[in-house]
């Protein structure tokens with residue numbers, strides 16, 4: 001893998017999208033290609049993308065990606081490298097509401113919760129913890145492979161390298177099928193697992209087994225977020241990468257031929273990126289392009305011109321999730337509480353019921369100046385509500401005794417999972433790469449960062465023809481002997 005000196009570095013690299021995927025890609029590209037290669041990052045909206053805050057009564061709250069797992073090592077590394085801080089997380093009490101009553105409620109007594117869980121679900125919760133841990137453990141091999149610079153040319157190859165046939169199997173079946181096969185009870189799946197899928201991905205137990213496991217990991221203890229907002233990771237990475245931010249919407253990419261390369265050799269192929277900015281339509285040419293935004297019409301909406309064979313459209317839809325923030329007094333009797341003064345929950349999860357118009361609601365703290373959780377009945381609190389459709393005024397009035405303000409954000413949030421889903425390719429064309437296909441395995445900040453590092457490594461190895469660093473089999477065994 002030592003041929004890089006035989007080839008010129010690329011003239012210019014483009015990254016499209018400045019979410020966590022695009023900004024971490026710029027960071028990893030800089031690490032690989034060195035300090036002199038110009039990197040342009042295009043963003044049509046705000047840096048951060050699906051990492052965003054909304055303001056309610058003078059305080060900012062996470063409205064998109066909010067929690068990070070303690071074993072998300074890329075995110076951890078970014079926060080450390082950028083000198084960002086992580087506030088202390090706060091506990092709370094969760095209840096699962098079925099539309100009529102709570103089928104499970106936590107209490108402030110740890111031992112009592114343990115007995116209740118055992119009573120309701122036997123050993124299922126403990127076994128689930130172990131099941132998720134086993135999947136996470138396999139997933140974590142990616143950090144070793146990437147630390148040794150190995151890259152994969154497809155999402156299937158990447159996941160196969162981590163978890164073998166078992167990973168491909170759980171990707172192709174629903175979380176319900178995966179867990180039933182592993183011996184979990186239907187009651188446990190219908191209540192606890194469904195509730196977690198609904199709060200995290202706004203979908204039920206029909207999502208694939210891998211994203212299902214990621215979602216369950218998203219209910220682990222020790223989750224964290226960034227003081228000031230998770231989007232600070234994106235602005236920090238962009239700065240650290242010394243990339244140039246170009247504010248504009250990329251509308252098309254076309255392959256063009258330039259007559260002479262810098263080496264004086266024959267014609268070279270470039271990608272011409274056309275974008276719409278405040279100064280009108282503009283164009284720039286690149287050797288390498290990374291696309292870090294979902295290639296669906298409702299999102300990136302980029303046209304690929306004159307590619308042969310044509311670059312096909314990935315028409316699988318994203319799932320709409322609406323996030324509503326309300327500052328008010330919760331109406332505990334709506335949730336079946338005969339004596340609302342006993343209501344102490346800070347998080348309400350739900351299970352499937354056609355009459356339910358929310359997926360979950362929970363109290364939240366601002367991204368700065370977090371205060372300790374007060375009894376939600378004693379003082380008005382800010383509640384974050386996830387629902388499939390925007391809430392009507394009447395619905396908000398049902399949920400709250402009184403409220404003074406609210407704000408809404410509608411997201412094309414993550415894929416609408418319906419396994420078996422096809423993964424879009426990573427290599428769209430010889431030097432054009434796509435990061436967001438990995439979301440069809442699971443959408444999470446760390447998944448975007450993993451995909452970004454993989455795409456940066458892949459772009460680098462393919463540029464310098466280090467083919468022995470791509471799609472290598474038995475990495476697990478090989479790295480064992482290398483240590």
Ligand SMILES: Cc1cc2nc3c(=O)[nH]c(=O)nc-3n(C[C@H](O)[C@H](O)[C@H](O)COP(=O)(O)OP(=O)(O)OC[C@H]3O[C@@H](n4cnc5c(N)ncnc54)[C@H](O)[C@@H]3O)c2cc1C
Nearest residue numbers: 017019020021044049050065066067250293300413444445
């Ligand atoms: C409500 C919600 C809650 C979530 N909660 C969590 C969580 O708690 N933990 C977690 O890990 N993950 C969570 N996620 C998922 C996580 O936020 C995403 O997986 C991740 O942020 C995706 O990052 P990305 O950079 O790949 O895409 P994006 O953040 O979507 O970035 C793409 C960027 O590209 C820009 N763009 C698009 N098209 C163009 C164009 N044509 N030209 C120029 N720019 C363009 C967009 O404006 C955007 O900024 C959540 C997502 C949502 C919506």
Ligand SMILES: CC(C)=CCC/C(C)=C/CC/C(C)=C/CSC[C@H](N)C(=O)O
Nearest residue numbers: 066067068069199200214217218444446
């Ligand atoms: C990628 C790996 C291995 C782990 C990530 C685990 C994780 C943090 C999952 C969360 C995924 C997700 C889409 C959460 C959405 S909602 C989060 C929260 N309930 C909120 O209020 O915003």
